[in-house]
Amino acid sequence: MGVTILFFSGLAVVAVWWLSTQRLTSKPWLEQGTALEFPGSGAIGAATAKVGLGVLLSAIGSLFALFISAYFMRMQLADWRPVPKPTLLWVNTGTLMLSSAALQWARVQADRDDIRGVQTALLAAGVTALLFVAGQLFAWRQLVDAGYGLTINPANSFFYLITALHGAHVLGGLAALGRNIGRAWQRRDIARLALGLDLCSLYWDFLLLMWLVLFGLLLLS
Amino acid sequence: MVDAAIGGQPIPQAEVGDVELYHPHSWLTKYVFSQDAKIIAIQYALTAMAIGLVALVLSWLMRWQLAFPGTLSFIDPSQYLQFITMHGMIMVVYLLTALFLGGFGNYLIPLMVGARDMAFPYLNMLSFWIYFLAVLVLASSFFAPGGPTGAGWTLYPPQAILQGTPGYEMGIILMLTSLIIFIIGFTMGGLNYVVTVLQCRARGMTLMRMPLTVWGIFTATVLALLAFPALFVGAVMMLSDRVLGTSFFMPSIVSMGEQLQYGGGSPILFQHLFWFFGHPEVYIVALPAFGIVSDLISTHARRNIFGYRMMVWAIVAIGVLSFVVWAHHMYVSGMNPWFGFFFATTTLIIAIPTAIKVYNWILTLWRGDIHLTIPMLFALAFIVTFVNGGLTGLFLGNVVVDVPLSDTMFVVAHFHMVMGVAPICVIFGALYHWYPKVTGRMLNEWLGQLHFWVTFLGAYAIFFPMHYLGLLGMPRRYHEMGQTSFVPESAHDLNAFITITALVVGAAQLVFLFNLFWSLRFGREAGGNPWRATTLEWQTPETPPPHGNWGKELPVVYRWAYDYNVPGAKEDFVPQNQPPEPEPA
Numbered sequence: 012m013g014v015t016i017l018f019f020s021g022l023a024v025v026a027v028w029w030l031s032t033q034r035l036t037s038k039p040w041l042e043q044g045t046a047l048e049f050p051g052s053g054a055i056g057a058a059t060a061k062v063g064l065g066v067l068l069s070a071i072g073s074l075f076a077l078f079i080s081a082y083f084m085r086m087q088l089a090d091w092r093p094v095p096k097p098t099l100l101w102v103n104t105g106t107l108m109l110s111s112a113a114l115q116w117a118r119v120q121a122d123r124d125d126i127r128g129v130q131t132a133l134l135a136a137g138v139t140a141l142l143f144v145a146g147q148l149f150a151w152r153q154l155v156d157a158g159y160g161l162t163i164n165p166a167n168s169f170f171y172l173i174t175a176l177h178g179a180h181v182l183g184g185l186a187a188l189g190r191n192i193g194r195a196w197q198r199r200d201i202a203r204l205a206l207g208l209d210l211c212s213l214y215w216d217f218l219l220l221m222w223l224v225l226f227g228l229l230l231l232s
Numbered sequence: 233m234v235d236a237a238i239g240g241q242p243i244p245q246a247e248v249g250d251v252e253l254y255h256p257h258s259w260l261t262k263y264v265f266s267q268d269a270k271i272i273a274i275q276y277a278l279t280a281m282a283i284g285l286v287a288l289v290l291s292w293l294m295r296w297q298l299a300f301p302g303t304l305s306f307i308d309p310s311q312y313l314q315f316i317t318m319h320g321m322i323m324v325v326y327l328l329t330a331l332f333l334g335g336f337g338n339y340l341i342p343l344m345v346g347a348r349d350m351a352f353p354y355l356n357m358l359s360f361w362i363y364f365l366a367v368l369v370l371a372s373s374f375f376a377p378g379g380p381t382g383a384g385w386t387l388y389p390p391q392a393i394l395q396g397t398p399g400y401e402m403g404i405i406l407m408l409t410s411l412i413i414f415i416i417g418f419t420m421g422g423l424n425y426v427v428t429v430l431q432c433r434a435r436g437m438t439l440m441r442m443p444l445t446v447w448g449i450f451t452a453t454v455l456a457l458l459a460f461p462a463l464f465v466g467a468v469m470m471l472s473d474r475v476l477g478t479s480f481f482m483p484s485i486v487s488m489g490e491q492l493q494y495g496g497g498s499p500i501l502f503q504h505l506f507w508f509f510g511h512p513e514v515y516i517v518a519l520p521a522f523g524i525v526s527d528l529i530s531t532h533a534r535r536n537i538f539g540y541r542m543m544v545w546a547i548v549a550i551g552v553l554s555f556v557v558w559a560h561h562m563y564v565s566g567m568n569p570w571f572g573f574f575f576a577t578t579t580l581i582i583a584i585p586t587a588i589k590v591y592n593w594i595l596t597l598w599r600g601d602i603h604l605t606i607p608m609l610f611a612l613a614f615i616v617t618f619v620n621g622g623l624t625g626l627f628l629g630n631v632v633v634d635v636p637l638s639d640t641m642f643v644v645a646h647f648h649m650v651m652g653v654a655p656i657c658v659i660f661g662a663l664y665h666w667y668p669k670v671t672g673r674m675l676n677e678w679l680g681q682l683h684f685w686v687t688f689l690g691a692y693a694i695f696f697p698m699h700y701l702g703l704l705g706m707p708r709r710y711h712e713m714g715q716t717s718f719v720p721e722s723a724h725d726l727n728a729f730i731t732i733t734a735l736v737v738g739a740a741q742l743v744f745l746f747n748l749f750w751s752l753r754f755g756r757e758a759g760g761n762p763w764r765a766t767t768l769e770w771q772t773p774e775t776p777p778p779h780g781n782w783g784k785e786l787p788v789v790y791r792w793a794y795d796y797n798v799p800g801a802k803e804d805f806v807p808q809n810q811p812p813e814p815e816p817a
Contacts, residue, residue, distance in 0.1 A: 012504065015508070019458065026454075030439075030548070033439045033440070034439075035439065035541070035544065036541065038541070039540065039541075039791075040536060040540065040794070042791075042792075044790060045435070045436055045788065045790060055431065059351050059432070062427050062430055062431055063423050066423050066427060067423055070419055070422075070423075070458065073457075073461045074461035077461055081480075081501055085480075088496065161476055161478060162476070162479065162493070165479060165480065165497065168472070168479065168480060169480075172469065
């Protein structure tokens, strides 16, 4: 459970930092009056949706941290036979990076008020993300053909389950991306679109980071 | 767009949010697919209570079997195990968690922090309907071939997914699926509770001015968001073991003389995952209860809560500590003795902030103007019961005492006291307390007294003797004791006594249900603030509050939540949104 404890410690540091700005040592029974006289009452500066996404990412991060913990625990047993890593996984990693980069590009274009540029960048991000998922499925196919099926060894089971879970999160992100593509095409509510791009981009970067961690883990074992 | 104002000044739109967008336009969007947190709260509460009634009936059947084995011919050993499993899982996850967070969280958070609604109303609606789906999937296992799973509520592998365990065919699959769905739905709701507290507080509502109810629900939700993934991981992996034939948790096994295809899995891994969720789950239920009971005591004793800051710190400390005690549920799993020592120590440390809370409740009552209303009675019952259950927790938290008591009725008595009776007391107290706000009418006092006394005394008559049975060595999960040398004849009489009391206590809950519906129509009119309480939910312009809660003007908060019997004040309570008196020149 070391990884999980480490992840939670990281979250705890953020929580403690935030709580330390909230005047938890004040004596509220002595303080009457409006907020302005007593700082530390306001909401966090970021948009509510962004705070929400941050909370969601902590929960998803906890999910992956637990999977990785389980992976480490299981890895130590004697019968562990690592899965070969198809070269395709490197290609997929690159595709996901491209997808993340495309979303960054979309944000830059949105700042320039270039709606055509946003449309192109969003499509590119969507297509590369789909390619990533397809590539992962193809990597599965290669492994199965090479005789590394799901149930042959615990290492295989973990590989399939973790990649499936990660892929499912990419697909979930694609649903959100689809809504933003819709917004970009209807060309209305640009402010909301800009927020949507920020959220998508954050989520994509998180998924990329998760994939890099998971892929690194698979390579190390 | 609703034009909102604070203190007569119009305020920027960003502070109000897009209220107009989700105002309901039809009966369907108002009462069924509602995005109003208050309606969602009622939906959560009714669903949780409905499935909870099923679990109550299951406990009747189990008790009947234990006291009078063989008299109900349809209860065979398999059925008994299925009843145990479903009773436990429903009560812990689908009733307590859903009711505290989905029910009270939804109703109270926006009202208490002075918000118009949850931060993400659409997600909130989705959260309820996904929870509803999870309940349906769970309930459907009663009708599936082979019946529901009988693996015990902890679902330990390998037996949970082996042939011979009841519900092997479909029950276990439906149970795991239902849990996965529940967690997805909960995450949506949980995001709302956390973000609403972070972002949607009214002006002046600093964290240290929030009622402890909000603190409790907020911290519990954070725990749940981080702990439920562990159950999710465990459920997904076990589902994969059962359906796809992987071996995450399944070692090499010979079952019924036949070598199974499984091999190399680790059952202990599941126990770690399960209890990494399971212990925080205790506090996911307890922290909201702590918070609510603090508010009930303060309001009905007309006294400010003693040591508010300590109470807040204790809630946070308990939340953090609850993540480092999980393996105390696994002392008998054959782990390294040093682990046992570590987890016994952390377990005892958690008693410190908990004890601080108990002292503070008692000191709040000390020389207070105690009104023995029904909510107060239930709050007092909670304190007594929680201390009781907590003390037996100290027994079980020590490895050497736990080993002989493990899997006996003593454990059953312990967790029913601390996690069953105690939080249920708070739920009842809270329902009697906030029912007037939800419906505009008071619950019937006389029926409430009857409900309280039968429930309180009955619960002790049920669970006190159970400790004794456990000390005798009577094991839990046994369908029938038969003839054993260490269980005397008198223990069987005690079992019969417990069962009859359980039937009576169960019946008293029907009185409560009747009261809920009867008072809806015939209860005394409550007015806006029948308990003369300070917190914001009692200061709404209308009762019950409409969608949007506050009308045109959002409340501004000038003081903390516990200004009762302030020297020099005109009344014995000062609402949070009442401006301070100007200083005399």
